[in-house]
Amino acid sequence: MKLITAIIKPFKLDEVRESLSALGVQGMTVSEVKGYGRQKGHTEIYRGAEYAVSFLPKLKIEVAVKSEMLEAVIDAITSRAKTGQIGDGKIFVTPLEQVVRIRTGETDGDAL
């Protein structure tokens, strides 16, 4: 099993969710986050006053999947969240040791 953590542009959430649902992914956790990557934020001007925007608003989505679904899920997120502009985000994949569904006590593959 794998835990996929993806940082995406906020307005891409619905597209990503639809594509993952179509693949049969059963659940997802979304958080509003702020961060920066290689472009290190930017400066903006409001009413003539300049200020640095060091952390840009992003969404973090977390999806747990069976290992065999990994490539398909990564492809789906990559294709739907991509704009080609800087700041499209990143996908992190980590091994997942154990999953438990709290209500039933089911574990691992059955709990996904």
Next chain:
Amino acid sequence: MSIEILKKAALATLAGLGTLAFTAGTAFAADAPTLNSGDTAWMITSSALVLMMTIPGLGLFYGGMVRKKNVLATLAQSFGATCLITVLWMILGYSLAFKANGNAGLNSVIGNLSFLFLKPMTVSTLSGTIPESVFMFFQMTFAIITPALIAGALADRMKFSAFLWFMGLWLIFVYCPIAHMVWGGGILFTMGALDYAGGTVVHLNAGTAALVTCLVLGKRIGYGSENMSPHNLVLSVIGASLLWVGWFGFNAGSALTAGFNAGMAAAATQIATAAAALAWMFAEWIIAKKPSVLGMISGAVAGLVAITPASGFVDPVGALIIGIAAGAVCYISAVWVKKALGYDDSLDAWGVHGVGGALGALLTGVFANSAINPAGKGWLFDGNFGQIPIQLADIGITFVWCAVGTFIILKVIDMVIGLRVSREIEIEGLDINLHGETVHS
């Protein structure tokens, strides 16, 4: 508001009320104005409208523009100044501004103390065609808003104790002399400066003090690198709209009568305000690519400021031109000049009120039309070019007196109790540290 207007009010009493008196078949004493209930009703209404400009108008306008940690501190400044100045005006301010024996010597710059605690004022003392109590109250609301305007330049970083000392001392040593010089029969009045409702006395005066204050205080921590955009522009829009509505008391009320002059002043105010809001909006749209809401309401305030000295002297076309000029010029001053020179006039009290007030005072000399008001002869319609240097002298004397006075007052306060909050308090916020409360708990 100017003494010319007072005189005119008296004349209006002779002409207008006199007619009434004659039709009523009553003898009319030529040198004894009588109470006019219409004028009195309008002036009490105007006084309340001008009070509404400061609380809540200015409080919300500024309160919405600051960061979330300093909202209550900003509102406390407007509210606190209102209360403090009301009491000081009753004790000595009114007397210093409006009571003098002639205009010689010291009385050319400041009044006397004959009306200390308003003692000589009785229930039936008249000022023109209204009770003096109403005139005193009306003037009080002007004395309140003028120092309160300065708060725009010192936002986010001044001690509340220092602020209150500043308000009180500034009222006595800067506002009262200038009000006396222009309206109370002092030197600028004698020169013939035209200032219908306070372009120099109120706005250039407050704006100049704002400029000096932000220079003395220094920039906010993080200015130029952190995001200091308004925390809630809805509050600012409500505040600016209350200012706009209240301003009819300010300008049309400055007729001191409910007659032709008040009517034209009200019309000119509405026209100039709308024109200035559009001018700022389009200037910003063209130069910065987006017409911001803050820009529109700032433009409206710039128009209100610039038409203040001219309302009551200019015709509707003059008002339109003054409005357009104010919107464009104040946009340049508040956004571009401020950035170029690098001072932190946090909420643009100088950029809008100082620049707009000076521009309006100058353009009053250009567009004043004796067909609108015989008391004001301008350059364009009456060929009276001599009015321009008088207006410039009015602007110059106000600026210099105010700048020097404000600087000295601030330095004295700084030496005694200190002007600025500590770095920790400034970063954490004034609301919780100075007032012990926050907007949302």
